[in-house]
Amino acid sequence: MRQPTPAERLRGHVDRILDRASVQQSDREELVEELYGHLWQRWQDQLAAGLSTDAAADAAIAGFGEPDRLGRDMTAAYHSRLYASTIGVLLPVVAASGDKPHGYGMARLFLFLIGAVEALTVIGVLVLNRLTPVRMLVAELMMLAAVSVTVLAYRALARSQRWAVVYVKFLVLVYVAYCVVQVFVPPTTISITGFLVAIFVFPAAFDSRLTEWVAASRRTGPVAGAVIVASVLMGIAANPLAAAIPDPTQASPADLSMTVRVDCTRTAGQVTSGTVTATIRWVRTDFLPEGFRPGMSQTDDFGVSAASDSYVLPNAPPFPHGLEDGVVAGDWAYVDAEAGKSAAVDVFMLSSTFFDTGVDQIPIDPGSIRADRDYVGTFGFVSQDPTGLPDDPIFRIRYDHQGRWGVQAFATCGQSVVGQPATPDPPGGLLP
Amino acid sequence: MERQPAGRDLRCLVLDILGRREAYGYEVAESLRATIEGLDLAEGSVYPALRRLERDGLASGHWVDVGADVPRRRYYSLTPKGLAVLASRRPAGQAAAARRTLGEVRP
Numbered sequence: 001m002r003q004p005t006p007a008e009r010l011r012g013h014v015d016r017i018l019d020r021a022s023v024q025q026s027d028r029e030e031l032v033e034e035l036y037g038h039l040w041q042r043w044q045d046q047l048a049a050g051l052s053t054d055a056a057a058d059a060a061i062a063g064f065g066e067p068d069r070l071g072r073d074m075t076a077a078y079h080s081r082l083y084a085s086t087i088g089v090l091l092p093v094v095a096a097s098g099d100k101p102h103g104y105g106m107a108r109l110f111l112f113l114i115g116a117v118e119a120l121t122v123i124g125v126l127v128l129n130r131l132t133p134v135r136m137l138v139a140e141l142m143m144l145a146a147v148s149v150t151v152l153a154y155r156a157l158a159r160s161q162r163w164a165v166v167y168v169k170f171l172v173l174v175y176v177a178y179c180v181v182q183v184f185v186p187p188t189t190i191s192i193t194g195f196l197v198a199i200f201v202f203p204a205a206f207d208s209r210l211t212e213w214v215a216a217s218r219r220t221g222p223v224a225g226a227v228i229v230a231s232v233l234m235g236i237a238a239n240p241l242a243a244a245i246p247d248p249t250q251a252s253p254a255d256l257s258m259t260v261r262v263d264c265t266r267t268a269g270q271v272t273s274g275t276v277t278a279t280i281r282w283v284r285t286d287f288l289p290e291g292f293r294p295g296m297s298q299t300d301d302f303g304v305s306a307a308s309d310s311y312v313l314p315n316a317p318p319f320p321h322g323l324e325d326g327v328v329a330g331d332w333a334y335v336d337a338e339a340g341k342s343a344a345v346d347v348f349m350l351s352s353t354f355f356d357t358g359v360d361q362i363p364i365d366p367g368s369i370r371a372d373r374d375y376v377g378t379f380g381f382v383s384q385d386p387t388g389l390p391d392d393p394i395f396r397i398r399y400d401h402q403g404r405w406g407v408q409a410f411a412t413c414g415q416s417v418v419g420q421p422a423t424p425d426p427p428g429g430l431l432p
Numbered sequence: 433m434e435r436q437p438a439g440r441d442l443r444c445l446v447l448d449i450l451g452r453r454e455a456y457g458y459e460v461a462e463s464l465r466a467t468i469e470g471l472d473l474a475e476g477s478v479y480p481a482l483r484r485l486e487r488d489g490l491a492s493g494h495w496v497d498v499g500a501d502v503p504r505r506r507y508y509s510l511t512p513k514g515l516a517v518l519a520s521r522r523p524a525g526q527a528a529a530a531r532r533t534l535g536e537v538r539p
Contacts, residue, residue, distance in 0.1 A: 036503060065474025070474065070477065074480045078483065
């Protein structure tokens with residue numbers, strides 16, 4: 001194998017320096033000439049001093065400095081300190097020489113598609129999601145970070161940067177792992193995306209020729225590695241993570257007071273009819289509870305037990321709904337369970353519109369809620385058995401705040417009960 | 433222990449050298465060695481300093497052909513802004529920077 005000439009070695013040292021620098025191509029061409037000129041002159045001086053050809057080249061290269069350090073300094077000379085310490089580390093603007101290896105095209109297409117999907121998600125989070133303001137901000141920042149790193153990786157791959165290949169490999173592994181999990185964990189599904197990634201992108205990303213192609217670039221250190229892992233995770237988990245964080249712009253159970261009163265009418269000691277009244281008052285309401293997308297929200301559906309036919313009292317006229325100015329009636333459903341004689345009434349939500357049917361899910365308009373104002377819901381009930389109910393019914397009045405939290409109270413005849421914070425009901429409701 | 437001057441100090445020193453005469457990178461490195469005894473200078477580090485001065489508008493460069501088979505040289509000279517900065521730094525600023533650098537490089 002032919003050994004490089006001293007001139008080629010000098011030129012190689014210049015390339016190693018500039019491969020580690022983030023400079024524009026036009027600046028690079030001038031720098032190549034200028035730095036090579038320096039090394040050439042030093043080489044000539046060392047030759048004149050009596051060193052051999054190779055020793056003179058060695059001395060010139062050794063005296064010029066380490067490529068890593070000089071590359072960083074050169075980046076800092078052309079960019080701000082912030083750029084040099086962040087993007088400049090990840091994206092040296094140096095075009096790779098020679099042909100692209102096998103796997104390069106597929107890896108780059110993969111990054112392009114991932115970046116496009118992430119960019120669309122950034123828009124989607126803003127336009128379609130119902131995240132509250134702080135949660136939306138967090139989700140957007142996470143997605144922007146993810147798409148930024150993907151765009152950088154897309155460009156860095158074209159410049160044969162090692163970290164871009166590491167990024168592709170990690171993304172591919174995550175996709176394939178997700179695909180496998182979906183296949184084996186119920187409910188079993190097959191991810192077409194994961195399948196395509198496994199078939200087409202995995203072999204390309206892990207092709208040894210692609211790895212060798214970037215071997216000359218800077219190694220992926222712990223900082224770049226952390227950036228890669230964090231950006232991938234942020235891209236995947238932006239929405240669920242953002243949805244889980246507390247948002248101080250939203251109301252909490254402490255911002256709501258609810259009082260439930262049950263008045264019963266008796267015949268021969270048994271309850272034949274009555275009225276349930278729930279008074280709800282907000283100290284503070286949500287700020288943009290559905291994010292920037294206006295729309296309607298739904299509460300949980302607790303349903304009505306089919307086995308409780310003897311006690312089910314459909315919410316229908318002529319029940320005395322109170323509908324005065326500033327008073328809003330809710331939608332009620334009376335449910336009785338045979339065991340424990342417990343009955344439950346779910347107040348799904350109050351609205352400026354009175355709902356007269358016993359539907360299970362009541363759309364609400366959070367924008368219609370005002371703080372420091374009483375919202376009163378009344379519900380009259382009558383026993384289908386004219387002799388009355390054998391036991392006093394217990395009513396559960398529950399307010400569900402868009403599935404995030406709830407306040408509920410259990411009350412029976414003659415009681416006036418203050419609601420307490422409650423966790424959401426399990427799927428299917430409290431009743432069997 | 434010998435140390436290299438930090439970036440800011442190196443730029444001050446290069447500014448001082450260019451204030452005396454127009455020079456190209458190799459000459460700047462040689463001048464630094466001649467000026468500061470025991471300086472452990474990575475010669476390549478003068479180029480980021482020169483380019484930074486140029487980016488900041490304190491120096492300007494131009495190419496000069498010096499003969500066949502010899503690479504061109506990029507000569508740098510101070511701009512009026514660079515001269516003004518140099519004047520404002522002398523004697524206190526520049527001299528202090530040089531002394532501080534000297535202090536760092538001497539054992």
